């Protein structure tokens with residue numbers, strides 16, 4: 001295979017992946033479970049993935065033993081609104097939908113024209129690359145298509161320490177980029193972060209569970225503007241505020257090296 005045709009093939013694969021991700025919210029098979037799922041992956045969460053995986057990937061957005069009771073309470077709160085009762089005891093989609101989360105996007109990572117096959121095969125999503133449950137980023141995202149907003153329940157593990165006993169500002173920024181970037185992808189398809197402004201208002205205690213809420217401000221051509229805030233779970237304390245600009249991209253942009 002020539003260098004150019006390899007690049008085109010990878011661009012197509014990534015395009016399919018992002019399209020699949022964007023359409024998750026309209027696929028009934030991706031509905032979250034009503035009751036507590038166990039730590040194992042329910043089969044139906046994998047069916048909407050593009051057929052790029054040769055194995056059954058772990059869905060990291062499902063509960064595991066490290067999740068605090070507050071994390072579980074909020075998970076149940078949003079998960080219970082993913083399906084609602086319809087007529088004759090049947091169910092239909094509710095206002096919220098859980099987004100599954102995997103630790104790699106493609107069998108071979110993109111951007112990879114500069115990378116060796118070894119690095120490509122070992123590439124992992126930054127926020128999902130620590131194996132020990134609860135050690136770093138534990139989170140689950142729910143999207144509300146009608147209200148064009150997203151909520152992320154985030155439990156910050158001990159490896160994310162910055163100031164003593166509190167979460168590193170870079171870890172908070174990572175999660176804000178992650179949540180707003182995922183939200184922008186759902187809204188607009190393939191995007192990249194062009195601008196991220198963050199105001200840190202009060203420190204986030206290490207080990208605590210917080211809410212990261214993202215809402216669409218406006219869309220103008222290729223630009224998707226999003227606002228975000230990080231608060232305590234009861235909403236009484238504002239930890240962080242942010243605004244972000246995402247630009248829609250042609251996926252071949254990534255393969256050209258940006």
Ligand SMILES: CCCCCCCCCC(=O)SCCNC(=O)CCNC(=O)[C@H](O)C(C)(C)COP(=O)(O)OP(=O)(O)OC[C@H]1O[C@@H](n2cnc3c(N)ncnc32)[C@H](O)[C@@H]1OP(=O)(O)O
Nearest residue numbers: 018021177178181182185191192193194195245247249258
């Ligand atoms: C499914 C998986 C979900 C995973 C979620 C994780 C999300 C993580 C997201 C990321 O972290 S992405 C990684 C961090 N971002 C980057 O590395 C992006 C690096 N920058 C670029 O690649 C390019 O600068 C970019 C694609 C963002 C824009 O380049 P373009 O050549 O496409 O756009 P161009 O420079 O022509 O600008 C287009 C418009 O946007 C405006 N613009 C561009 N950059 C801007 C900026 N930084 N601030 C404000 N406006 C900006 C620009 O002025 C112009 O406005 P007008 O059309 O009105 O004239």
